[in-house]
Amino acid sequence: MRIIGAEELRGLLPWPALEAALERMFRDGCSAPLRHRHALPQPAAPEGMLLLMPAWTAAHTGVKLVHVLPGNGARGLPAVQAVYMLSDGATGVPLALLDGGELTDRRTAAASTLAGRFLARPDSSRLLVLGAGRVAAALAEAWCARFPIRRAAIWARNPAQAEALAQRLRAHGLPAEAAATPDPRGFDIVSCATLSESPLLRGAEVGAGTHVDLVGAFRPAMRESDGALLARATLVVDTRAGGLAEAGDVVQAIAEGAIEASHVAADMAELCRGAHPGRRREEEVTVFKSVGWAGEDLAAAVLAFAGTP
Template structure:
């Protein structure tokens, strides 16, 4: 059985190939039972979450990810997500590979955002604003650069010191101009693409601050009590999701407006299945504000794990 470290997993999942792999599995589909979602009490800090995410292609590959999400790890200088992925042969049941789940999760999450942006962001989008300074930030930059010609990146985080440190590091990795966002509201009004990856329970992305044509990518807030967008954004935007089932029950950016009666399930224009199968054309106007909400799906992990396994096995 192959054992893929964090570095090996990263090298085996180049973003252009990973984005293509996600598009293909959303087109072809797979068996994806509802994931297990368990709160874990952690004394003295917010609850953690254990996720169990199985998926398989009959007669092909099968896999399951076990992920622990611990918001309190930000104060320990540790990643919020710790995970492993077990890939198997779906015909024989043979265990094939144990893949670093944290790196797999970060890269497939960013790739799903970029896949959505390929349908929803304006073709001339050049300025990316990233809200959040965690593990996903550099992955979101690299993934969006794979689908749009990003020339300027602005980073906003709650901690100025942490944000400045990240910006210095990112300047060594990317050719784009990368700056600290001193004022979030002002930065929202300048960006062509806004990508938020936080564990916030209070809205950060104000719809009134956005210019026409902005694409908003909401990656964090994966539980019903979490939220990154405000009501103005939800009311202004054309809404898209990674999967309807997941976002209608889990993501606070969709669940809370639904409960408040601001939107109905019919207001979701399309999910990634429909976009990738050309059942919906995606963005149709340069002036529209588009909003993509993702909570993650097991088929994304499976597609990434298969790609990593085959790239390493060669």
């Protein structure tokens, strides 16, 4: 059994190949039930959570184990710890154990740029990223690899974190800078990866032709946009089952009466299969809302394993 760490994974999952692997998985499909969620009481810290995300095809099975432990901050550790097990689909023989954090960061960002290929204007050159964590860093890299980005602004509630990420991105040759506010005006693509529970983006402030990528709100109580933004946008979700059950932006907008479930124009499978054309007008506002699909993890793990000696 191969053990594939974070650094090796980065080399095995280049953005173009990873995006293509995700497109095939969305197009061809796999078995992937909604994630299993279990509470983990902590004696002297906030309650944690154990997430199990299985997926399988005839050729492979995989499962991601994710621990979310908010109390890890006081221990000097990341709150999210994850590992992925890839096995042979016919025999169940374990093939590889992969770093779950790096796998998640990269497949999440590649799913966003895959959606952006259908939904963002091809000439998009001004990027705003809300958030300064690991996923935000991956998103900035992936968007700059996919589109002709000339300006990549990074905003976070902690300005020092935004500046630190911008410096790291500049060190890798990306046109990054810290942003003073989350104001989306003047940007072609706005990509959000925060843990916000109140809207950072409002429909009235998003300009015509903008593509909005909502990644962070993966639980019903969280949200990064208001209902007005979703109401005026062509809304695409990664999967309808996950988007309508777990995506806080969507769930809360429906509860408020801003939209109905039928407002979801398509999911990623429909985009990849050509059942929905994606962006149709230059001035159209588009939104992609992802909560994460276990099929993405499986596609990324299979791609990484195939590239190992």
